[in-house]
Amino acid sequence: MTEYIKDFGWNSIAQAYKVLFSSLILIVLARIIPVEAFGVIGMATVFVLFFNTLLNIGFDSSIIYSKTLKEKDLFSLFVLNIGVGILIYGIGYMIAPLLSLFYDNDEIQIIFRALILSVVLASAGVVSKGYLQKKLEFKKLAIVDLISITLAGLVALAVALNGYGYWALIWQQLLTVGLISIGYLSISYKSIFKSIEFSFGVLKEHLRFGYNVLIFNISNFFAQQLDVLLIGKFLGERELGIYMLAFNLIIKPISLLVQVFNKTLYPILTGLKFELVSHKYAQYTYRFFIIFTPLIIIGVSLSQIVIPYLLTDKWISTLPLLIVFGYQAIRMILASPSGLLFLISGNPDKQWKFSIYISLPLRLAGIFMGYLMFKSSLGIAVGINFFATIEMLAGFYLTFRLIKLDIKSYFFQFRKEFIEFIVLVSLLVILNLKVDDFIVLLSLQVVLFLAYELVKWKKQIKLLSIFKTDK
Known part of the structure; x- marks a missing residue:
């Protein structure tokens, strides 16, 4: 039997476009925005990434791995992810002043409260992403990513050219995450909402696999982001x-x-x-x-x-x-x-x-x-x-x-x-x-x-x- 994943070649071209387009937008923004603005965004982003890590309970991986997944299970996973996203946003909003205190920078509080919205936006797309990957719908995933990154990049460029500084980077992140989640959900909503019956049994099954992924993601976050924390705190x-x-x-x-x-x-x-x-x-x-x-x-x-x-x-x-x-x-x-x-x-x-x-x-x-x-x-x-x-x-x-x-x-x-x-x-x-x-x-x-x-x-x-x- 010969199996050829046709979408991967097309997906590679789309991914190359994403890399080139994102790099081009980054270079243009770097010419317009001060060096320090990139640093301030980096300080806030590292904590946003942590909360995004908490959001990923491992359901996307468990959906792919599961041998017994049924479409009626997706709704329960979707609801839990949305709930977790809202909870995380509330916690993040309340602790924002502590981050400003940690860095001794009042702007961090404002930036973080804006960027933490990305967690709620991302929560809508986690289950859709895992399901589409399981179905090997890489072409559809790539199209959504490509359109989202393009629109977000163009908006960021317009914001920067109008003199709004680091808000260009904030809008770019929020729009990218939001548009991707909307795109994934629009493709898979018929499957996710095929049955709107909530089941704790389904959650238990996937959490049994997913919690291991969550523990890894949390430990991996600290391994990957401590450099940014240290540089931001001690080097400026x-x-x-x-x-x-x-x-x-x-x-x-x-x-x-x-x-x-x-x-x-x-x-x-x-x-x-x-x-x-x-x-x-x-x-x-x-x-x-x-x-x-x-x-x-x-x-x-x-x-x-x-x-x-x-x-x-x-x-x-x-x-x-x-x-x-x-x-x-x-x-x-x-x-x-x-x-x-x-x-x-x-x-x-x-x-x-x-x-x-x-x-x-x-x-x-x-x-x-x-x-x-x-x-x-x-x-x-x-x-x-x-x-x-x-x-x-x-x-x-x-x-x-x-x-x-x-x-x-x-x-x-x-x-x-x-x-x-x-x-x-x-x-x-x-x-x-x-x-x-x-x-x-x-x-x-x-x-x-x-x-x-x-x-x-x-x-x-x-x-x-x-x-x-x-x-």
Whole structure:
């Protein structure tokens, strides 16, 4: 039997558009909005992300994993999510003054109370998202995301051009989340409201799976966001603004790609016979890594010469951070999908235990080592990635055992590409060091990258059919 997930190719094009459009809007906003405004938004956003983490009870994952899900169950899950969203909003609204006190910044209270509305908006789309993913409706999901991000970006640009500063970023976040939830719900409402009978039994079944995902999400939040908290608290708005822009230019687009890959991979691998999982996982992740790693390498290299011209010297401090985040992005592409193996193998409890006992301590070690040694956002980024590499290797060791995948054979498939990427990086570094003229340097880097892609074009075209299951 040959199974080809047709929507993934179309979804990849839509995702590429989302990345490019979002990056373009971000660059334009960075020229208009002060560095400190990005930092203030980052301070508030980290707490909004925490409340969004509480909202995700794990129902989207449990819906995908469930072997006995019925459409009549969706209404109960939907109602609970809406209720939790409203409750979280109320708590967030009341504690907003404490956040201003924590940062010693009165603006945080106003910004947070506006951004926390995104939790209520997101609550309307959680169940729809999980259901559509289970049905492999990736094309419909992608269309909704694409339209929502486009409209939100254009509104944010208009708000910024009219001199409203960080409110442009606030409107962008609220509109993105709201439009996505409305879009998901409009597609799946017939299934969700097919039966309006509320059942506590259904909630119990899904909470049994979902609470493990929730514990992981909470521990993972602290592991992923402590750097922003620390920089905002001790290094100030400007340092955090620089850190957040570099993060949004490199890590956020790659995170979007990884999320789409994981969303597609999870239901596919869940539906396979266990003995096929290890082979298909290795095949899919290999293709994903080989396609996108060269793009990250050339993107980071070009950013070193383009950013000062596009964003002016006020953002010059982002350049070394972009290099560190470039490594982090490549590491994410290689390692992030392995976390799905806890869920695919039916071990969600092991996922949160790994996060609490391994990921979180290593992340803390990296953050505090970087802060204490360098007292800078760059030092924190370096420390995080040093210990995250150790975490990655530990994660491979534990997750690969669950699906009986040999770690040596897994990495052996990458041997040629690792060497090629090292050579490509070395040549780009030499060009950056030896060539001073902007136009010449830009042209040489583009020519080098195109030459690499030309040599590999046949393989790249073959690899574009990422989710293809052979007979």
